[in-house]
Amino acid sequence: xxxxxxxxxxxxxxxxxxxxxxxxxxxxxxxxxxxxxxxxxxxxxxxxxxxxxxxxxxxxxxxxxxxxxxxxxxxxxxxxxxxxxxxxxxxxxxxxxxxxxxxxxxxxxxxxxxxxxxxxxxxxxxxxxxxxxxxxxxxxxxxxxxxxxxxxxxxxxxxxxxxxxxxxxxxxxxxxxxxxxxxxxxxxxxxxxxxxxxxxxxxxxxxxxxxxxxxxxxxxxxxxxxxxxxxxxxxxxxxxxxxxxxxxxxxxxxxxxxxxxxxxxxxxxxxxxxxxxxxxxxxxxxxxxxx
Amino acid sequence: xxxxxxxxxxxxxxxxxxxxxxxxxxxxxxxxxxxxxxxxxxxxxxxxxxxxxxxxxxxxxxxxxxxxxxxxxxxxxxxxxxxxxxxxxxxxxxxxxxxxxxxxxxxxxxxxxxxxxxxxxxxxxxxxxxxxxxxxxxxxxxxxxxxxxxxxxxxxxxxxxxxxxxxxxxxxxxxxxxxxxxxxxxxxxxxxxxxxxxxxxxxxxxxxxxxxxxxxxxxxxxxxxxxxxxxxxxxxxxxxxxxxxxxxxxxxxxxxxxxxxxxxxxxxxxxxxxxxxxxxxxxxxxxxxxxxxxxxxxxxxxxxxxxxxxxxxxxxxxxxxxxx
Numbered sequence: 001x002x003x004x005x006x007x008x009x010x011x012x013x014x015x016x017x018x019x020x021x022x023x024x025x026x027x028x029x030x031x032x033x034x035x036x037x038x039x040x041x042x043x044x045x046x047x048x049x050x051x052x053x054x055x056x057x058x059x060x061x062x063x064x065x066x067x068x069x070x071x072x073x074x075x076x077x078x079x080x081x082x083x084x085x086x087x088x089x090x091x092x093x094x095x096x097x098x099x100x101x102x103x104x105x106x107x108x109x110x111x112x113x114x115x116x117x118x119x120x121x122x123x124x125x126x127x128x129x130x131x132x133x134x135x136x137x138x139x140x141x142x143x144x145x146x147x148x149x150x151x152x153x154x155x156x157x158x159x160x161x162x163x164x165x166x167x168x169x170x171x172x173x174x175x176x177x178x179x180x181x182x183x184x185x186x187x188x189x190x191x192x193x194x195x196x197x198x199x200x201x202x203x204x205x206x207x208x209x210x211x212x213x214x215x216x217x218x219x220x221x222x223x224x225x226x227x228x229x230x231x232x233x234x235x236x237x238x239x240x241x242x243x244x245x246x247x248x249x250x251x252x253x254x255x256x257x258x259x260x261x262x263x264x265x266x267x268x269x270x271x272x273x274x275x276x277x278x279x280x281x282x283x284x285x286x287x288x289x290x291x
Numbered sequence: 292x293x294x295x296x297x298x299x300x301x302x303x304x305x306x307x308x309x310x311x312x313x314x315x316x317x318x319x320x321x322x323x324x325x326x327x328x329x330x331x332x333x334x335x336x337x338x339x340x341x342x343x344x345x346x347x348x349x350x351x352x353x354x355x356x357x358x359x360x361x362x363x364x365x366x367x368x369x370x371x372x373x374x375x376x377x378x379x380x381x382x383x384x385x386x387x388x389x390x391x392x393x394x395x396x397x398x399x400x401x402x403x404x405x406x407x408x409x410x411x412x413x414x415x416x417x418x419x420x421x422x423x424x425x426x427x428x429x430x431x432x433x434x435x436x437x438x439x440x441x442x443x444x445x446x447x448x449x450x451x452x453x454x455x456x457x458x459x460x461x462x463x464x465x466x467x468x469x470x471x472x473x474x475x476x477x478x479x480x481x482x483x484x485x486x487x488x489x490x491x492x493x494x495x496x497x498x499x500x501x502x503x504x505x506x507x508x509x510x511x512x513x514x515x516x517x518x519x520x521x522x523x524x525x526x527x528x529x530x531x532x533x534x535x536x537x538x539x540x541x542x543x544x545x546x547x548x549x550x551x552x553x554x555x556x557x558x559x560x561x562x563x564x565x566x567x568x569x570x571x572x573x574x575x576x577x578x579x580x581x582x583x584x585x586x587x588x589x590x591x592x593x594x595x596x597x598x599x600x601x602x603x604x605x606x607x608x609x610x611x612x613x614x615x
Binding site for chain 1: 314447591
């Protein structure tokens with residue numbers, strides 16, 4: 001509270017001080033309750049993964065594992081039907097490939113829309129805006145039929161070919177490129193750089209901050225994607241992590257400890273990575289308004 | 292003519308050519324790629340007028356016609372007043388989707404706005420920590436969220452029933468009792484709503500926090516100095532100022548909950564007795580399990596109309612921007 005030089009101010013603050021203090025105490029209590037509600041399922045997941053399958057079924061349930069064991073994890077590591085590294089590689093391939101291509105195309109096309117004039121530009125950009133608003137469930141069915149015709153069902157390439165251009169990324173990059181000074185580009189032209197050199201050596205480095213935001217959002221979306229990968233990847237070996245997790249769940253019913261261990265192994269590592277980059281993700285959400 | 296000027300002119304013409312080449316080398320591949328997108332959209336549009344199954348060979352063009360006959364608007368007429376099982380299921384799914392979305396929206400706001408306000412007014416050090424933790428579920432894969440909540444909802448060994456028993460209550464079969472209900476909505480639906488809210492509230496919280504931070508501190512202070520209670524300052528100053536954010540959050544929450552799929556598919560797969568069957572789930576099952584692709588495309592179009600309606604509403608209402 002700004003007190004200024006008003007003679008009245010000190011009296012006011014001391015009067016206002018007590019209720020405000022109490023208010024903050026109440027806030028902390030509420031926020032901590034919410035915090036526990038948010039954290040508890042994660043804690044349950046980790047504790048559950050350390051219990052034996054017998055203990056998991058006990059009524060009433062134990063909170064802390066009686067005899068904490070890593071057996072569930074060992075079972076998973078030794079399960080030849082669940083080569084986790086392979087599924088991690090599948091997920092990583094799709095996510096990294098899609099993020100790299102969309103970052104490149106978004107920067108390039110966004111730059112072009114921002115800094116070049118050409119006939120039909122407005123119409124083309126309008127078309128992109130329209131594309132941005134079309135939900136993916138509309139295109140899901142024909143896309144699947146196309147993949148079937150191309151024999152790309154059960155291939156990780158099937159998750160890649162429709163994802164090279166991201167209308168939202170182009171939109172975001174165009175907005176950012178518009179803030180770049182034209183002098184920067186003209187100076188490079190005078191120095192004799194070709195247009196592609198200008199894009200790669202002058203523009204791209206300037207875009208690193210928004211590209212990082214876009215990249216981490218894209219990575220998260222690709223990594224956690226469920227519906228489309230489930231449709232495309234029907235064979236077990238080629239699956240990505242979220243579909244493997246549901247498959248593992250459905251083949252190990254009643255073995256709660258094992259399922260929680262698999263969930264920890266599949267969910268937690270990437271969650272920690274994303275939590276580390278949280279600042280950027282929040283910034284991306286807030287500035288773009290898209291999930 | 293002055294040789295220097297001539298040279299300049301030539302290089303300017305040269306520049307236009309190199310620029311044009313660059314634009315062409317970007318737009319031509321882009322247009323080719325996007326024409327694939329148009330083709331896919333056109334196909335999606337055509338499919339909904341056919342009784343199309345991927346199990347049948349059909350006509351020569353895209354498998355349309357022949358054994359996959361053109362049925363005009365029959366799919367839509369059937370949806371509105373048909374008596375077939377799939378028409379009934381569509382209407383159930385539509386109803387469940389609306390229940391889900393209209394339950395999620397107020398609950399979400401009732402959690403996220405007060406929490407964001409409280410978070411915004413506490414000390415800087417705790418703020419960052421609290422926000423990070425509240426945001427964790429947003430970053431978690433929804434399959435993981437679904438499995439964790441399934442284990443907590445377990446009727447025997449689950450934690451939620453353990454707490455109910457502790458207080459002497461009757462344990463509830465959360466995810467598979469077709470006869471249990473609360474406030475006219477099935478218990479299974481409430482169960483998936485709670486799991487969904489848990490995963491989602493961190494998102495709206497950070498949006499609200501950003502909006503609250505954008506309000507100049509002097510505005511809030513001056514109201515308090517003028518003798519307004521914190522509640523009055525909140526309702527008369529803060530709330531009107533974050534009105535655009537409120538609208539935005541409402542629309543985004545609606546859009547994502549109309550298209551909910553992952554959590555419900557894993558937790559209940561539409562059970563018990565189709566009480567949690569939502570539109571996306573019905574579309575998925577029709578298209579990829581029962582091979583009724585024409586029907587599923589028609590359903591997708593209805594969902595698209597709903598989503599589009601909400602989006603257009605947002606664009607109309609949000610056009611007036613606030614300045615402060």
